[in-house]
Amino acid sequence: MKKALFAVPLSLALLLAGCGTTDTGTGGGTDTGTGGDPISTGTTAEVVTAANAFLATLSTSQQASVVLTRTQAEAIQWSNLPCGSNCRNGIQFSTLSATQLAAAQAVVKAAMGTTTNEGYDEAMQIRAADDVLGSAGNSGGGPGGGGYSSGTYFLAFLNTPSTTGQWQLQFGGHHLAVNITYNAGAVTGATPMFEGVEPKCWSVTGTTTTANNCTAPGTSGSTTTYAPLYQEQTAMAAMLAGLSSTQLASAKLSQTFSDVLLGPGEDGQFPATKQGLAVSTLSTTQKALVLAAMKPWVQDVDDTTAAALLKIYENELDSTYIAFSGNSTLTNNTDYVRIDGPSAWIEFVCQTGVVYRDQIHYHSVWRDHTRDYGASYSF
Secondary structure: OOOEOOOOOHHHHHHHHOOOOOOOOOOOOOOOOOOOOOOEOOOHHHHHHHHHHHHHOOOHHHHHHHEEOOOHHHHOOOOOOOOHHHHOOOEEHHHOOHHHHHHHHHHHHHHOOOOOOOHHHHHHHHHHHHHHHHHHOOOOEOOOOOOOOOOOEEEEEEOOOOOOOEEEEEEEEOOEEEEEEEEOOEEEEOOOEEEEEOOOOEEEEOOEEEOOOOOOOEEEOOEEEEOOOHHHHHHHHHHHHOOOHHHHHHHEOOOOOOOOOOOOOOOOOOOOOOOOEEHHHOOHHHHHHHHHHHHHHHOOOOHHHHHHHHHHHHHOHHHOEEEEEOOOOOOOOOOEEEEEOOOEEEEEEEEEOOOEOOOEEEEEEEEEOOOHHHHOOOO
8 A cells, every 4th residue: 555645734744845754665675865866956946846836736635646655666666558557656647637737747847858859848749649549449450549548647756845855756657657866956866767659650630640650750831740759769770870880790689679678677677797889999979879869868857967967978988888689770670779888778679569550669768777766776
């Protein structure tokens, strides 16, 4: 059973939010309350303000479903599957009023980046893709309908949001899992973060939506095309395209990957040995492509924190490896690519569509070897 922290009136809870929290978690590992090193203060104050504004719109029982005690068991409770509340914490968007939903989205917006097609913009597009799936029925050749909806997304706070204590923001649903950890007013972890999308691209003209295997996002006339992971796919493909045939041979793995290795439930399971091509052997131009390939994932946390993390990953490039399997253009089922550094771990894989069987769709995960969950737990 989840432990709700909001057994006290909201006014008292808001007071506690300004005084920090003491974790009393009992499940799984121990949350020491110290966490890892601060990455950046980022937008922590804005996130806490938005979180308290959201909580103020909720009833006592709703607050109890949002604010939970942070334990390891709750911290790792996330998924990329259409499994609703069975595999996630928090309150479901479809149960919120328009005012409450706007306040909830404001929290997510404050916590995520502002780059077009990344961060908050990308998260909302991934939600929208679920509406496309939900309305597809069986028209795509696979099972559509039930379980797919932009309303089946959940927001939770593990410990009371504050600028003094340690807490974790969880937001997610099918194909999306956002876990950002804060401690003493700073971001201490922006991962694990899972992103996927099906269809990988769709166009909207008036009231007509078409999942037509299109490519780049943009607007042409009255038609808007959405492709939330377009930048992720193109940046990874450009990184691989920048390699010579000899380098590609060194980077290619013998295994076939049908999904990411370190999805939900795989916390801490980083391979002991890095595989593929050492970035230290690459030219300056090729190294820049590796850094550019990381960027679409790192930009999914607030802009200041993203810049700080990207600098860390840049400084670690010479100890980073890249590897792929299948086709280096990342256009076919089981095409796979990985970046594995001292800190960064990013995977991207192509899968056959579940609803749109004649198309591929994408799964990806961004983890950090030392900063997942704000370095609160050992796995």
